[in-house]
Amino acid sequence: MLEYSNTSAASAQAKFDIHADWATYTAQFTVSNSNPLKLNYLIGKTLGADPAANNTPHTISFDDIVVREVQGGPPVIPPSGTLDNGTFDVDATGWSQYFDGIGSASVQEGEFAINLTGTGQAPYSAQVDYENLKLVQGKTYTLKFKARSTVNRNIQVAVEHKGGDYTKYMEAELVALTQNMDEYSYTFTMNGATDAGVHLVFLLGLIDGNSTETNSEISAGSTIYLDDVSLIEG
Numbered sequence: 001m002l003e004y005s006n007t008s009a010a011s012a013q014a015k016f017d018i019h020a021d022w023a024t025y026t027a028q029f030t031v032s033n034s035n036p037l038k039l040n041y042l043i044g045k046t047l048g049a050d051p052a053a054n055n056t057p058h059t060i061s062f063d064d065i066v067v068r069e070v071q072g073g074p075p076v077i078p079p080s081g082t083l084d085n086g087t088f089d090v091d092a093t094g095w096s097q098y099f100d101g102i103g104s105a106s107v108q109e110g111e112f113a114i115n116l117t118g119t120g121q122a123p124y125s126a127q128v129d130y131e132n133l134k135l136v137q138g139k140t141y142t143l144k145f146k147a148r149s150t151v152n153r154n155i156q157v158a159v160e161h162k163g164g165d166y167t168k169y170m171e172a173e174l175v176a177l178t179q180n181m182d183e184y185s186y187t188f189t190m191n192g193a194t195d196a197g198v199h200l201v202f203l204l205g206l207i208d209g210n211s212t213e214t215n216s217e218i219s220a221g222s223t224i225y226l227d228d229v230s231l232i233e234g
């Protein structure tokens, strides 16, 4: 797994299935800010095709690592800084997802459906997020969304800088989902310096307050639905 920055978002990483023979692997990514680039090769436990590989002594060799600008690529559209797709009417444009092998997210009938088959080891083991949001220092923002879950359970939602130290602008809120599509609303003031690298993140992994029984029900196969997500001034 190769991360292009200090983030573990699916949009900023690539996974390679490597073999005993030398081969060349490539991945293309777009830089959205002027932060220093970090290439982070994750070579710990991964979910590959060979389940025995994690426990088999082996050596990984790298050579000829090159990062260069792609010439003549598609024009890069600067992000708007606002959450432009919270209704999932067409697709999940703007949203990223990350799962420790325990789920996937897709648009189903105008809602963002997150299927889970486990909790992972941490809140962020399952997450969906919307990045490139801009928050202005001193302004007040309201986050609203509708959500339900096939299993009554807690999730967390936070607004924070994406990457680095993940500075929290809205501390992680515990949200108790039920099988009813309820609306949740949170208001907070941006106390940090103006930041265009903010993300809204729903943490759907191992969450405090979910009982062992609840976690078992989640892992048996459950779905969370999100819709009408907005993050606006005021």
Ligand SMILES: [Ca+2]
Residues within 6 Å of the ligand: 087, 088, 089, 109, 110, 111, 227, 228
């Ligand atoms: Ca919708």
